[in-house]
Amino acid sequence: MGRRRHLADAAGALPEAIAALSRSLPAGPSPEIFRRAKFDRPEAAPALWRLLFRVLSLLRADRASASRAPEAQARWVKAALRAQGYPRLGLARLPEDGSQGSRELLLALAWLLAREPLPERLLAQTRVRLGDEMPVCECGALASPGQPAPRVDTAGPVDVRRLQWLMGKLRFRWRNLMASQQEQCALLGKIHAYTRGCHGDRSLGHLSVAETELLRDPEGGRQLLQRLESENARLEAALEWRRRELVFWQWMDTVLGACPPEASQPTFPPRLRGRGRRAGAWGPVAWELQALQEELQAAVGARRAAWAARVGGQGPEWSAARQAAQEAVGRELAALRQAWARGGGRAQPHRPHRLVRTEAGGPGGPGLRAAEVIGVLRSREACLEEMLCQLQEQCRQQLARLAGALPGLIWIPPPRR
Amino acid sequence: MLPLGCSRRLVAELQDALDTCAERQRQLEQSLRVSRRLLRAWEPAETPTPEPTPGPETNEEAPSPACTPSPQDLKELELLTQALQKAVHVRKGISKAGERDNASSLKSGSIATSATTAAAPHRASQTKLPRGTRQATRPAKGLPKPRLLSAGDQTCAGRGPLAAKPGPGLRDPQKAPSAAPQAPEAFTLKEKGTLLQLPMAFRKAASQNSCLWAQLSSTQTSDSMDATTSSKTQFLQKMQVTSGWPSSRLSAAEVEAEVGRLQKACSLLRLRMEEELTRDPTDWMQEYRGLLTLEGLQAIVGQCLHRLRELQAEVVEQQLGPWPEERPPMASLPCGGGADPTWSPQLLLYSSTQELQTLAALRLRVDMLDQQIHLEKVLMAELLPLVSMQEPLGAPQLALCRAVHSLLCEGGQRFLTILRDEPAD
Numbered sequence: 103m104g105r106r107r108h109l110a111d112a113a114g115a116l117p118e119a120i121a122a123l124s125r126s127l128p129a130g131p132s133p134e135i136f137r138r139a140k141f142d143r144p145e146a147a148p149a150l151w152r153l154l155f156r157v158l159s160l161l162r163a164d165r166a167s168a169s170r171a172p173e174a175q176a177r178w179v180k181a182a183l184r185a186q187g188y189p190r191l192g193l194a195r196l197p198e199d200g201s202q203g204s205r206e207l208l209l210a211l212a213w214l215l216a217r218e219p220l221p222e223r224l225l226a227q228t229r230v231r232l233g234d235e236m237p238v239c240e241c242g243a244l245a246s247p248g249q250p251a252p253r254v255d256t257a258g259p260v261d262v263r264r265l266q267w268l269m270g271k272l273r274f275r276w277r278n279l280m281a282s283q284q285e286q287c288a289l290l291g292k293i294h295a296y297t298r299g300c301h302g303d304r305s306l307g308h309l310s311v312a313e314t315e316l317l318r319d320p321e322g323g324r325q326l327l328q329r330l331e332s333e334n335a336r337l338e339a340a341l342e343w344r345r346r347e348l349v350f351w352q353w354m355d356t357v358l359g360a361c362p363p364e365a366s367q368p369t370f371p372p373r374l375r376g377r378g379r380r381a382g383a384w385g386p387v388a389w390e391l392q393a394l395q396e397e398l399q400a401a402v403g404a405r406r407a408a409w410a411a412r413v414g415g416q417g418p419e420w421s422a423a424r425q426a427a428q429e430a431v432g433r434e435l436a437a438l439r440q441a442w443a444r445g446g447g448r449a450q451p452h453r454p455h456r457l458v459r460t461e462a463g464g465p466g467g468p469g470l471r472a473a474e475v476i477g478v479l480r481s482r483e484a485c486l487e488e489m490l491c492q493l494q495e496q497c498r499q500q501l502a503r504l505a506g507a508l509p510g511l512i513w514i515p516p517p518r519r
Numbered sequence: 520m521l522p523l524g525c526s527r528r529l530v531a532e533l534q535d536a537l538d539t540c541a542e543r544q545r546q547l548e549q550s551l552r553v554s555r556r557l558l559r560a561w562e563p564a565e566t567p568t569p570e571p572t573p574g575p576e577t578n579e580e581a582p583s584p585a586c587t588p589s590p591q592d593l594k595e596l597e598l599l600t601q602a603l604q605k606a607v608h609v610r611k612g613i614s615k616a617g618e619r620d621n622a623s624s625l626k627s628g629s630i631a632t633s634a635t636t637a638a639a640p641h642r643a644s645q646t647k648l649p650r651g652t653r654q655a656t657r658p659a660k661g662l663p664k665p666r667l668l669s670a671g672d673q674t675c676a677g678r679g680p681l682a683a684k685p686g687p688g689l690r691d692p693q694k695a696p697s698a699a700p701q702a703p704e705a706f707t708l709k710e711k712g713t714l715l716q717l718p719m720a721f722r723k724a725a726s727q728n729s730c731l732w733a734q735l736s737s738t739q740t741s742d743s744m745d746a747t748t749s750s751k752t753q754f755l756q757k758m759q760v761t762s763g764w765p766s767s768r769l770s771a772a773e774v775e776a777e778v779g780r781l782q783k784a785c786s787l788l789r790l791r792m793e794e795e796l797t798r799d800p801t802d803w804m805q806e807y808r809g810l811l812t813l814e815g816l817q818a819i820v821g822q823c824l825h826r827l828r829e830l831q832a833e834v835v836e837q838q839l840g841p842w843p844e845e846r847p848p849m850a851s852l853p854c855g856g857g858a859d860p861t862w863s864p865q866l867l868l869y870s871s872t873q874e875l876q877t878l879a880a881l882r883l884r885v886d887m888l889d890q891q892i893h894l895e896k897v898l899m900a901e902l903l904p905l906v907s908m909q910e911p912l913g914a915p916q917l918a919l920c921r922a923v924h925s926l927l928c929e930g931g932q933r934f935l936t937i938l939r940d941e942p943a944d
Contacts, residue, residue, distance in 0.1 A: 184771070189758060190762040212754065215751075216755050222735060225735075232725060236882070238865075258523060258526070259521055260520070260521060260530060261520055262919055262923070263922065265521075265530070265898075265926060266922060268537065269926060272533065272536055272537055272540065275541065275544065276887050279887075280880065280883055282547045286547055286551050286554065287875045287876040287879045288876065289554035290554065291872030292709075293558065293708065293712075296712030296713070298712075300712070300714075300715045300716060305866070309717070311557065313717060314712075318557060327721055330721070330728055337731035337732065338731060344738050347747055354754055358757055361761070363761040364761060386896045386897055386900045387781055387827060388824070389899075389900040390782075390896065390900075391785050391820055394789055394792070395817065395824065398813060398816055398817040398820060401796060409807065409810050427811060430808065431811040435812070435816070438819075442780050442781075442783040443780070455866060456867065457867050457869065457875070458866045459868075459869060459870070468866065469866030469868045470865065470866065470867045470868065471867075471868055472867060472875065475867065476877055476881060479878070483885050483888065486889065486892060489786070489892055490888060493892065493895050493896065494927065494929075497899060497903070497927040498928045501906070501920070504907055504920070510940050512937070512939075513937055514936040514937070514938065516929060516934060
């Protein structure tokens with residue numbers, strides 16, 4: 103009796119859990135789709151393709167792919183999953199027209215859910231922002247790491263003057279950005295000052311642009327309210343999902359059990375054309391490391407020689423001191439390695455902060471002070487300027503060496519600022 | 520002309536940088552538009568007014584009037600209000616709502632406002648007024664409309680068709696339209712910004728929102744769900760075991776992450792090297808340590824290069840199997856707080872516009888420097904080999920040298936001069 107009740111409970115809990123999951127995700131399908139997917143029914147496939155596409159494109163912040171046809175979407179989903187390291191080959195073999203494979207897709211969704219808190223992450227990305235925010239983290243918002251998107255429109259080879267022109271254009275844009283940014287800050291300051299005392303929340307004290315805008319424009323305000331309310335609904339669904347998800351995982355176990363195990367993949371002969379495509383992304387890193395290695399080699403060589411000439415007096419205290427020195431340096435270098443290993447900058451505040459105007463010298467509540475952030479930024483600016491100067495100096499030296507090798511010419515550098 | 524591959528890559532990089540700037544500029548301009556509009560005089564249609572808070576809900580006195588009319592007007596309005604009150608009393612009888620209504624309308628009545636601006640309003644807005652159950656409770660959910668309208672309604676009711684219907688009727692759209700149009704005083708944030716108040720519905724939704732987020736982030740950290748976590752891990756393992764793809768291979772995302780780490784390693788190592796090279800050892804011990812450090816750095820750099828080559832080989836090998844060739848471009852992680860779902864609202868306090876401007880300018884400068892350094896490295900990697908390779912001293916080659924020098928060493932802003940030193944014949 104108890105067992106039957108337990109089963110009945112479980113039977114009821116599962117659809118509720120899936121329903122909660124569905125509500126917390128964007129474009130979530132009904133629990134019925136999930137059930138059909140377990141039995142690999144074809145009609146469940148399109149909904150799952152759409153869901154995966156939506157989820158993955160949100161995760162990768164890839165807006166460009168929004169308007170693709172279903173087949174293109176399916177291909178994109180496969181590539182994106184593969185890039186994340188999705189292990190099952192069954193997904194790759196699915197036809198892209200959405201006619202079958204719902205069980206495989208269900209497994210893919212579960213895989214994504216198991217690896218990270220998916221609903222929360224998606225919600226955080228599409229979060230309704232009520233305040234005026236400024237990012238505080240150290241990610242370069244302008245610098246794009248990795249390869250830039252390949253462009254199809256580049257014609258043939260260009261002259262170096264085109265590069266100069268593009269650089270000039272870039273500098274101009276930077277100046278514009280700076281001016282616009284200053285104006286925006288002035289306006290923000292005014293708006294914050296003029297609406298002092300209006301916010302219900304004492305720690306905030308004044309309204310943000312979004313809030314003032316909602317007062318000015320009731321239609322926009324209604325929309326904002328709607329978005330807030332739907333986000334609240336999704337948040338509640340996510341909380342419910344967290345409470346109930348165990349039963350989902352137990353069920354997924356059965357789904358996985360129902361699949362036949364995949365044959366391990368036969369080895370393919372390596373395709374040569376893959377090589378060239380990747381080379382571009384590695385160029386700068388490899389080049390830098392090699393340059394660094396050469397410089398170190400030269401420096402070490404010189405110092406070794408100098409040291410060998412100096413060393414005398416090989417007493418017993420010498421070897422003890424040498425040992426100590428080696429250990430100390432070893433520790434220091436190990437600590438240095440930690441700096442780029444998996445820890446990195448994760449601990450730092452990574453989210454944008456809401457701007458709040460306070461009285462100068464006031465007690466101020468919890469929150470980061472602008473003065474501190476300014477200090478940090480100044481030191482970072484100095485560091486980066488230093489790095490840029492060094493790079494430029496490196497180039498200057500290298501070019502000077504070249505110039506030296508070409509007799510009969512006088513190189514007159516531009517006057518230093 | 521530069522070689523084809525080099526041209527393509529460099530143009531792509533520069534164009535990418537330009538696009539990022541353009542995008543940021545676009546966003547800034549959008550915010551600027553909104554902010555400028557807020558600071559101008561608001562359309563009379565949108566004039567907000569202070570919300571005479573409903574009695575039962577809060578005891579706050581309604582904030583002072585939106586604008587101060589002349590004493591004459593004030594008197595007139597007061598008389599009008601009193602007359603209205605009587606009318607309301609008579610009509611409504613003694614009902615709780617009615618009383619409260621009067622109480623609040625009294626208060627609002629005493630807030631003399633330029634009734635016309637209130638009068639000008641929107642019937643439309645009137646109809647949308649309180650969908651809520653309590654008529655006494657002020658402003659509509661989500662309707663941040665001029666609260667004073669209701670007050671105005673009552674004060675103006677005398678002018679228009681006497682819409683002195685009980686309670687809600689007073690806010691009946693039928694009202695006081697076009698009464699004597701005194702020059703409507705437009706609302707500006709500067710003068711009357713402190714009188715604004717957010718609508719109740721919005722405040723509720725916002726506080727619920729932050730409450731829910733707090734709950735969500737606490738469930739993240741509490742981790743009282745060991746059963747769930749272990750079943751998830753089990754599921755992942757089982758999936759790996761039953762799949763056909765060997766688990767030792769790194770995914771593209773992991774490879775990119777590692778390349779990023781190696782890049783960071785390179786800069787840190789270089790910094791350390793510079794530090795060591797500029798240091799002047801005062802005794803032999805320091806000299807020895809310096810030597811050891813440099814040798815250690817050299818070893819690490821060697822290891823990094825080796826790892827990079829391993830990754831390269833791995834990636835090439837992975838270009839096989841039934842997966843599609845298309846590789847979605849690895850978008851840089853959106854740093855808009857998306858990475859960290861545990862959210863508790865963080866504040867950044869500033870005390871003056873000057874400070875805010877400095878902060879924003881520094882941020883922008885840091886971002887720009889980041890971009891500049893990245894471009895510098897890319898340009899160095901592509902252009903220096905070109906310049907060092909070719910021998911002939913022809914004019915085009917020299918022009919190239921000059922251009923490269925300017926791009927790499929002066930940020931494209933200044934140029935050097937090359938003179939041919941011909942011995943006089």
